Amino acid sequence: MEKNLKRLATMQRMEVKGLELFYSKGYSNTSVDDILKELSLSKGAFYYHYESKEDFFIQIIQNLLVRKVYSMLIEPIEGHENPLQLITNCFDEALECAVHNEMDYGFLLSNFLNEFNGRNPRIMAPLNDILKVWEVNLVSAIQRGKFNGYIDRHVDSEGAAVYLMSSFIGIRTLMVESAPSARKYRFMAQLRQYFKSIEASPTSV
């Protein structure tokens, strides 16, 4: 049991540092040695625990990335209050975090999506899984909103979900280089504008 703990501790260290470097430099620009050097570990240790660099990355996605996206974008909108308010707050916090993080390279998930889109099916599979969970969760939040009278019942839930995901992924890309704070502010204002147009109103037909 003690043994197993040590194993897991080492793997955890590798994966945390791996995610950090993969995020900041990209997957293909980060060598296994880069990660190992920072942890004072050897190649042998790495290939004792993982079959390949690709396998290692998939583990990172499943062990770390899933949880991060979950706690940042999924959990916060699972309440039973007004979903439009929940999503607004959720996006606002996620973007605010990006504004204040000086080492920002964009949205973790979308960076990796971009790097592997249409190129590496083995890695895309778990990434698409995360995307799907996010989408399903948004859809059900919107449907809940319709049911509870917060959102106009003519709204296409799937459409709204895709639209929200798109805009979030895009704004995170745009926020990296120039005027992140200003762009966040403008984005949030337009998001509220959009939300106003899909919320339930007494004047709706």
Place this chain on the structure above:
Amino acid sequence: MEKNLKRLATMQRMEVKGLELFYSKGYSNTSVDDILKELSLSKGAFYYHYESKEDFFIQIIQNLLVRKVYSMLIEPIEGHENPLQLITNCFDEALECAVHNEMDYGFLLSNFLNEFNGRNPRIMAPLNDILKVWEVNLVSAIQRGKFNGYIDRHVDSEGAAVYLMSSFIGIRTLMVESAPSARKYRFMAQLRQYFKSIEASPTSV
């Protein structure tokens, strides 16, 4: 003069093939040899015309990418009709093109943005320039729309522009892997919904 023509022809061949491969495999996963092999050219030819791989890529951005983005996203919205209609048509065509292109890896510009964001300032500079032109053009289209009575004059032009750019970049990322056609359709419907909320209406305060 004839000489100069040959020079330009070879460079054009290299840059066109380079853009093709950089787009499909990513910049860092495409070697100079990959490009040269497909053109049956040698390393010597390459380094005779370009100082480095990075310099080569910057040339591609300035010579090819700028024009592509211009003709796809900027020119089509420069008319004097209803800008919301122009933008709708423009996005619709750009996305339709993506749907039918089997070799699709996302939005050229945003793929490169993602790859170099926060990492390579020399390459980011010309990419940001393109982004800026796009943004300025959207802003002025929206302002034109306000002036001509198509768009509510309380609308924040810069905000709407950023919101549009975000959503476009995002939907292109989402359209690569799964259900591009369905996602395009849903996206466009929500875009129209958003547009409806910012267009000039007689009932506005």
Place this chain on the structure above:
DNA sequence: GATGCAACCGACCTGTTGGTTGGTCTGGTA
């Protein structure tokens, strides 16, 4: 037909990459 030069060739250099392998250390067990 000798000269000059832009355009191009391809062998080579140096460093890095993902991955392998034989060996060492250490803590628990009999």
Place this chain on the structure above:
DNA sequence: TACCAGACCAACCAACAGGTCGGTTGCATC
């Protein structure tokens, strides 16, 4: 104390990267 297996080390490998360089080709000029 002898042993054993999991965890790790460090030297090594072939493939490949970006980039260099001395040399060749082909065409215009005189």
